[in-house]
Amino acid sequence: MTRRYRQDERDRRELEVLHRLAVELPRSLSVIGVTDSLARELVEAVDRACECTISSWEPEHDRLVALSVFMRGTGISEEWRGHTYPLTDWPESRSLLESANAHREYRPDSEEWSDEVRALIAEWEWSSWVGLPLMVENHSVGLIELVDYGSSARWSPRDVAFAQTIASQAAMAVRNAQLYENLRAQVLTDALTGLLNHRAFYERVEAEMATARELGRDLSVIAIDLDDFKSVNDRDGHLAGDRLLRRVAEVLRGQCRESDAAGRVGGDEFLLALPGLGAEVSAVAQRIIKQTAAETGARASAGAACMRSGELDAASLIDRADAALLAAKRAGKSTFRLAA
Amino acid sequence: MPARHRTPERDRRELEVLHRVAVALSQSLSTSEVLNALTRELVFGVDRASECAISLWDPARDVLIDAAAYTVHGEPAWPRGQVENPLDEYPATRSLLKRGRGWGEYRQSDPAISANDREVLELWGWKSMIEMPLVIEGRSVGLIEVADYRSSRRWSARDVAFCQTIASQAAMAVRNAQLYEDLQHRADRDSLTGLLNHRAYYDRLAQELSRCQRDGTQVGVMALDLDDFKSINDTRGHLAGDRTLALVAEALRTASRDTDVAGRLGGDEFALILPAVGEDVELVARRVLSAIASQAGVGASLGIAISQPGERDPLLVMARADRSQLEAKRAGKKTYRMSA
Numbered sequence: 001m002t003r004r005y006r007q008d009e010r011d012r013r014e015l016e017v018l019h020r021l022a023v024e025l026p027r028s029l030s031v032i033g034v035t036d037s038l039a040r041e042l043v044e045a046v047d048r049a050c051e052c053t054i055s056s057w058e059p060e061h062d063r064l065v066a067l068s069v070f071m072r073g074t075g076i077s078e079e080w081r082g083h084t085y086p087l088t089d090w091p092e093s094r095s096l097l098e099s100a101n102a103h104r105e106y107r108p109d110s111e112e113w114s115d116e117v118r119a120l121i122a123e124w125e126w127s128s129w130v131g132l133p134l135m136v137e138n139h140s141v142g143l144i145e146l147v148d149y150g151s152s153a154r155w156s157p158r159d160v161a162f163a164q165t166i167a168s169q170a171a172m173a174v175r176n177a178q179l180y181e182n183l184r185a186q187v188l189t190d191a192l193t194g195l196l197n198h199r200a201f202y203e204r205v206e207a208e209m210a211t212a213r214e215l216g217r218d219l220s221v222i223a224i225d226l227d228d229f230k231s232v233n234d235r236d237g238h239l240a241g242d243r244l245l246r247r248v249a250e251v252l253r254g255q256c257r258e259s260d261a262a263g264r265v266g267g268d269e270f271l272l273a274l275p276g277l278g279a280e281v282s283a284v285a286q287r288i289i290k291q292t293a294a295e296t297g298a299r300a301s302a303g304a305a306c307m308r309s310g311e312l313d314a315a316s317l318i319d320r321a322d323a324a325l326l327a328a329k330r331a332g333k334s335t336f337r338l339a340a
Numbered sequence: 341m342p343a344r345h346r347t348p349e350r351d352r353r354e355l356e357v358l359h360r361v362a363v364a365l366s367q368s369l370s371t372s373e374v375l376n377a378l379t380r381e382l383v384f385g386v387d388r389a390s391e392c393a394i395s396l397w398d399p400a401r402d403v404l405i406d407a408a409a410y411t412v413h414g415e416p417a418w419p420r421g422q423v424e425n426p427l428d429e430y431p432a433t434r435s436l437l438k439r440g441r442g443w444g445e446y447r448q449s450d451p452a453i454s455a456n457d458r459e460v461l462e463l464w465g466w467k468s469m470i471e472m473p474l475v476i477e478g479r480s481v482g483l484i485e486v487a488d489y490r491s492s493r494r495w496s497a498r499d500v501a502f503c504q505t506i507a508s509q510a511a512m513a514v515r516n517a518q519l520y521e522d523l524q525h526r527a528d529r530d531s532l533t534g535l536l537n538h539r540a541y542y543d544r545l546a547q548e549l550s551r552c553q554r555d556g557t558q559v560g561v562m563a564l565d566l567d568d569f570k571s572i573n574d575t576r577g578h579l580a581g582d583r584t585l586a587l588v589a590e591a592l593r594t595a596s597r598d599t600d601v602a603g604r605l606g607g608d609e610f611a612l613i614l615p616a617v618g619e620d621v622e623l624v625a626r627r628v629l630s631a632i633a634s635q636a637g638v639g640a641s642l643g644i645a646i647s648q649p650g651e652r653d654p655l656l657v658m659a660r661a662d663r664s665q666l667e668a669k670r671a672g673k674k675t676y677r678m679s680a
Contacts (some may be wrong), residue, residue: 011352018359019358022358022366023362025366026366026516169363173366176369176520179369179520180369180516180519183523183527187523187527197531198531198532223578225578230570266582266607269578318579319577319579322578326576326577
């Protein structure tokens, strides 16, 4: 905010916006929660902004991923959340992010757009827009775009400067949310495979059991264990063993539905929780044994248990799946047993 | 802030203060740093504030624990930290905390003030003071005291309301820091046993090594490995194995000294840090082995190493303990060896 633009009333309004933002942004410790508030506040604070899009920059994939899109009148758009934009189509945005420059103004008729991008911009009815890098501790982590649907006139330096002030104030809230989400992931996941860890899996089963009771639906747990894992470790070394565990985790992820949960709870022991499945869990377990052998070459045994009515304790359900796994292993390898 | 008190100039200044407070408080996710920043901002931002102190409330023990303080002369000279103030001497403050709203005022010139309260004001050199609860999501978590060294006139409604506004704006930053620290605590723990995990154990050992350097003491470490643990997993199932590990952790906690720190480094590998250890180290080792045998029903092999003067590398100390542990294992299990 440069001195010559100062007008008392406008200044005051801007302070009020900054104050409201300071109260609103820390309410959430999720990155999307913070960027949703930020997009909303920007559209409300900057007169010309009809839409605000905030996306995160993934330099390793050379793309932007939309986090929050707020449109005046209709609010946050769930439809656009998660959309990806390859930066090969948007070279100006890439150079803005790389140079971490202050801002850039865009018009639909720029020479740089390809025909497809021009068509896209026309479809969105963007007349002019301003891009600002979202900076956290001196690094660009994302892009903020303020869009005017109606006018392609130059944006006033005051509007742009104000948007920048808002964005820089949001930086710490974004960073705090990032730190929190990263730590949370670290606490809940097994570092080697990215599956849930022991505690997180038990907590998840606990929660799924409560939901299953409430909805009167089935819930099953499968316990899976590799048959000769120790010999892989001993023969080919721990790194080969770790690689195998990661590939098995991949197989399990591939076999899971969105609502299922997969965890690694010990050396080579994996657990799956499958809401909505009763005795038909047998077919799933057998498919997993087959698929594991096909994709990794490793043989696995599995045991499964279906939640009983009145069963309250996650440990009890998992215990029965585990006992079934033990029975399967005694019966011969690459085998499956369902708990009685 | 009642409308009749509003003057544009003051309003503007208050907004500026609020904005600054918000920016200052979002800089950190450590509770103590956030509380320190809050005391500082209250002293800078509230005209009458000569000093501000925050203490945290422990309702179970009915005490307030000093957490942060700041004065117009800067950091206070008196020692801060874990000073506890029992609330039975301050019934009005206790009921303010229980209510979770409102405020209290204490003035030397107030003829109705109790002898005890007057004594406290005189002791600290406070002419007057207001106190209010620090409320997070509807619950009091602590007390904010704002003191005036110079005047014992009544605090205006406007001054009080402004302090309350700052306090309520700070609540989210305090909550975020507390959530983050709780998560940090979880991230340092092995989820099955609650002992320190591999990373946190080595961090802690490095700290202890540099501390003993300063104190001129020695750190002992113990490396433990259960005897024939794999056969428990294979014959009785993973859950039985998990239970055994949890019982071993419990045995470690009961058999070690209060100052010792236990960690689980992997599968059935445990370790202990024994700060300021002396002649008693072998006694502790024997106690640990017998506790594991009696409480968890398994044998263990244990190796001991003592840090050498000037030794800073935790890996080296642990490597010696590991070698002793292997010797103990070869010597016939259920025993300990100490490295030279």
